Amino acid sequence: MTPAARVQTSIELLDAIIESARSKGAPADRILAEWFRNNRFAGSKDRRAIRELVFSAIRACGPVPESGRAAMLRLAEVDDSILPLFDGSNYGPDSVRDDEVAADGGVAPEWLARLLEKSDIGEAEADALLGRAPLDLRVNTLKADRATISLPTEAVKTDAPHGLRLEPGTHVEQWPEWREGKIEVQDTGSQLACLAVDAQPGETVIDLCAGGGGKTLALAAAMDNLGKLVASDTDRNRLSRLAPRAERAGATNIETRLLDPKREMEALADLGGQADAVLIDAPCSGTGTWRRNPEARWRLDEGELARLTSLQAEIFDLATNLVKPGGRLVFVTCSLLDEEGADQFEAFLSRHQEFSAQEVTLPVGRPRGNGIRLTPYHDGTDGFFIARAARSC
Numbered sequence: 035m036t037p038a039a040r041v042q043t044s045i046e047l048l049d050a051i052i053e054s055a056r057s058k059g060a061p062a063d064r065i066l067a068e069w070f071r072n073n074r075f076a077g078s079k080d081r082r083a084i085r086e087l088v089f090s091a092i093r094a095c096g097p098v099p100e101s102g103r104a105a106m107l108r109l110a111e112v113d114d115s116i117l118p119l120f121d122g123s124n125y126g127p128d129s130v131r132d133d134e135v136a137a138d139g140g141v142a143p144e145w146l147a148r149l150l151e152k153s154d155i156g157e158a159e160a161d162a163l164l165g166r167a168p169l170d171l172r173v174n175t176l177k178a179d180r181a182t183i184s185l186p187t188e189a190v191k192t193d194a195p196h197g198l199r200l201e202p203g204t205h206v207e208q209w210p211e212w213r214e215g216k217i218e219v220q221d222t223g224s225q226l227a228c229l230a231v232d233a234q235p236g237e238t239v240i241d242l243c244a245g246g247g248g249k250t251l252a253l254a255a256a257m258d259n260l261g262k263l264v265a266s267d268t269d270r271n272r273l274s275r276l277a278p279r280a281e282r283a284g285a286t287n288i289e290t291r292l293l294d295p296k297r298e299m300e301a302l303a304d305l306g307g308q309a310d311a312v313l314i315d316a317p318c319s320g321t322g323t324w325r326r327n328p329e330a331r332w333r334l335d336e337g338e339l340a341r342l343t344s345l346q347a348e349i350f351d352l353a354t355n356l357v358k359p360g361g362r363l364v365f366v367t368c369s370l371l372d373e374e375g376a377d378q379f380e381a382f383l384s385r386h387q388e389f390s391a392q393e394v395t396l397p398v399g400r401p402r403g404n405g406i407r408l409t410p411y412h413d414g415t416d417g418f419f420i421a422r423a424a425r426s427c
């Protein structure tokens with residue numbers, strides 16, 4: 035494909051992605067994968083270039099653009115190589131008309147940009163939020179050790195005790211070390227969130243919103259497979275991914291429980307007041323993960339944010355039934371909005387006087403309210419809020 039044809043194809047793909055973001059349809063990744071499957075004439079270089087163009091254009095537009103062409107013209111404002119390709123050539127984009135306007139830039143749609151600013155996410159933080167994420171690994175201490183593991187490419191140590199960092203795009207899933215469960219792909223921020231749980235061998239620990247079990251596996255390793263580790267979630271699909279992962283990782287103390295939304299306690303009744311630690315890795319807007327998923331900015335709206343914050347409060351209240359006196363509750367969101375972080379935790383503490391905030395010490399991060407905030411700019415991790423509370427009685 036010519037460079038101009040790649041730009042035109044990216045414009046058409048962006049049209050589909052914009053439409054899908056508006057109707058909450060398939061994500062950009064799936065739309066691209068399907069196009070690549072159906073258009074075999076596009077070779078690997080074309081695919082790489084188109085992917086790069088599409089995601090750079092998504093990153094360059096704060097609000098949802100009017101069209102793929104407006105999005106590409108916005109990218110042309112920050113990348114000089116693009117505009118000359120609007121040359122009207124065969125398969126290329128038409129020349130730019132005098133009255134054409136580019137889509138708006140910025141970090142996010144205006145309402146969301148305002149909330150980020152209110153949460154003290156300044157320009158440098160916002161820029162880093164739209165950068166490229168590295169590929170972080172956690173060495174699984176049930177099977178290996180960071181000090182001695184040998185990998186096919188060079189990896190640098192991260193701030194997490196078992197963390198390693200690789201070039202993005204490394205296909206670790208093809209490595210024997212991955213197939214043998216010696217390494218897991220996990221962002222440093224996620225690894226540090228697990229560290230805040232301080233799960234010990236022999237304890238009863240509940241990973242209440244376990245999803246596919248990324249954090250559950252780290253907790254199993256911290257517990258050295260000793261004690262009871264319950265992984266629960268309301269999403270059957272996500273939870274079903276945990277068993278094969280646990281098998282590969284050699285994690286043997288995990289029990290999964292599928293929860294019924296609004297009746298979660300039914301499947302957890304026997305654990306009432308039993309847990310030494312409960313991790314709430316709460317469903318959230320994911321504003322801290324835009325490096326991996328920049329299109330998420332176009333899918334969030336005020337109604338969805340309100341739904342998420344009230345669900346977080348409900349899950350908090352649910353979790354209080356599970357923690358035993360003297361036990362701890364760890365609240366985590368991959369969001370940089372105070373509504374889903376410091377404010378949510380503060381509101382929880384004022385609703386539940388039997389809990390008090392406990393200091394969390396992590397190698398990176400800065401205090402935010404009664405917890406810690408990690409950001410891509412400051413800490414090189416995804417954005418996270420992490421806080422811990424102890425139950426007195």
Ligand SMILES: C[S@@+](CC[C@H](N)C(=O)[O-])C[C@H]1O[C@@H](n2cnc3c(N)ncnc32)[C@H](O)[C@@H]1O
Nearest residue numbers: 243244245246247248249267268269315316317
């Ligand atoms: C941030 S994700 C969890 C990611 C996971 N802990 C990991 O490390 O891979 C939040 C999860 O909360 C789950 N969830 C939503 N509502 C819930 C509820 N009422 N009770 C428990 N889990 C819930 C979602 O299905 C989703 O899997």
